[in-house]
Amino acid sequence: MASNHFGPDGQARMVDVSEKAVTVRTATAETIVLMQPKTMEMIQAGTHRKGDVLAVARLAAIMGCKQTASLIPLCHAIPIEGVDVTFEPFEEPTATEARLRCQVTVRTTAKTGIEMEAMTGASIAGLTLYDMCKSVDxxxxxxxxxxxxxAGGKSGDWSVD
Known part of the structure; x- marks a missing residue:
């Protein structure tokens, strides 16, 4: 079983996970989006002229998770069995800046981890927020x-806390 992304000849290859055990795995990733306080107020109130920005960003995060193997070279295509997306203010806003945290938790039963799917979902949610709000900020x-x-897999559970 290959344990890295390079073969004996130095060429890129996909890591062979065929001998790994199938386990339940979860990963949570986050992105923090910095914006003006008035932008945060508009997002939270749902008053953006383009509609419910958070609903669109939530759907984008889920779609991003599902497309990870198409976007990241050598990333295994694994089943996405559940995705939860949350948005919450991160820290108290100042007079000039506010921060919105998007957390994406992804679940699977597979032979390899799901961290990349969670990070892709969080990234796409942040990019969607920017895209929808760039006209005002x-x-x-x-x-x-x-x-x-x-959580899950051979390396076990881990968190930043």
């Missing part, structure tokens, strides 16, 4: 994208 930023917890 061009300075929006995706501050961070990271895995905050995982």
């Amino acid at each position: 061009r300075r929006m930023e995706l501050e961070s994208i990271r895995v905050v917890a995982k």
Whole structure:
């Protein structure tokens, strides 16, 4: 069973997971989106002229999770058995900036982890928020994208806390 992405000849290859055990696996990733306080208020109130920004970003996150193997080279196509997406303010807003946290939790029963799917979902949610709100806030930023917890598999459970 190959344990890395390079063969003996140095060429890229997909890691062979055929001998690994199928286990229940979960991963949670988050992205923090920096924006103006008025943008946050508009998003939370649902008053954007394009409609419910969070609903669209939630759907985009789920779709992103499902498309990960098509976007990330050498990433295994694994079944997506559940996706939960949440949005919440992150820290108290100041007079000039507010932060919105998007967390994406993905579940599967597979031979390999699901962290990349969670990170892709969080990334796509943040990009969707930017896309829908750029007309009112061009300075929006995706501050961070990271895995905050995982469970299952040979390496066991892990979280940032």
